[in-house]
Amino acid sequence: MEIHQVKQALVLTSRLEDLGHLPIKVLKSLSTGATLVAMDPIDVKPGDWVFTIANSAARDAAGDKRLLTDLTVGGIIDDWQPE
Amino acid sequence: MEIHQVKQALVLTSRLEDLGHLPIKVLKSLSTGATLVAMDPIDVKPGDWVFTIANSAARDAAGDKRLLTDLTVGGIIDDWQPE
Amino acid sequence: MEIHQVKQALVLTSRLEDLGHLPIKVLKSLSTGATLVAMDPIDVKPGDWVFTIANSAARDAAGDKRLLTDLTVGGIIDDWQPE
Amino acid sequence: MEIHQVKQALVLTSRLEDLGHLPIKVLKSLSTGATLVAMDPIDVKPGDWVFTIANSAARDAAGDKRLLTDLTVGGIIDDWQPE
């Protein structure tokens, strides 16, 4: 799993049906600064530090293994102090 | 999931049968600038900003889990402003 | 598998239920210096050098393939001397 | 999927049985310059630009999901002009 900071919700003009109804969030990686996109079953807010779960476990983490995700928010980190 | 900009369609002279009939697009990664290739079930256009779904979910995203893909376009992002 | 050094336990204020009850640890990658997060079925301590198992094998390594992990501690390395 | 240029065939002195009888090729990544190894069901030649399919789809792409591959050549790209 990796640590990310939440930036914003992602607004889509066109999307696949099996993305379901969970919000999709834009995240920034702690380690690389890369911008990534994750499903969010926890309702995280911009500025929150979260950890994310990738690949097959991401689908179960989203609550339904048919959901089309490879990255899902798994929890909010308490009082993270980036170095 | 990651954010990419669509560059062009990929023209193939020889391909495996189970690639199916979806268009295959060349994408450029927002985070790394890397060139990647994805199946496109949405019909995206050059210049569009899209997000992509990787690995096992990519096959379901393409509409048939027998399809040979590890990266599929999942949606078009509205009004993306790259930094 | 990769080699990591254990930094600390991860404290979560909100988490998905299927994360189970194993401790979750913050690790630092030997190769890249990146910060990662892993489930810990072995009870490793800060400063330990460990190797980690990723993706589908990570779920079995955590002891239950329903657990939501993509990275699990697999063993403690004896007397590792980083270069 | 990613774009690679074919360098040469890989000659092995010892190999696992379930690698099957497809040729194994050394490829160079367009994006990173990294050297990778892929199964080749298409019979590509040194200098060809190809795209490759990774992970679980790579096994189906090789024609038999028991084959031990995580990267398989999926098609030859027509008239690729690297930038």
Add this chain to the structure above:
Amino acid sequence: MEIHQVKQALVLTSRLEDLGHLPIKVLKSLSTGATLVAMDPIDVKPGDWVFTIANSAARDAAGDKRLLTDLTVGGIIDDWQPE
């Protein structure tokens, strides 16, 4: 698949049971110089150039899909001349 050079065996003071009895080797990546860890069903020696198989195919490559590995040695490369 990727190309690695074998460095040494990995000595573990504590390990999960389902790692089985295959030796575990420390490898150095040809492309990135990164240090990785792989199961070794072939009995490779320090200095050997090998190619490795990742993710789900790694488990079958180790001879038993219950084994906890995400990287397994797949063959010894004949007369590899690193550039």
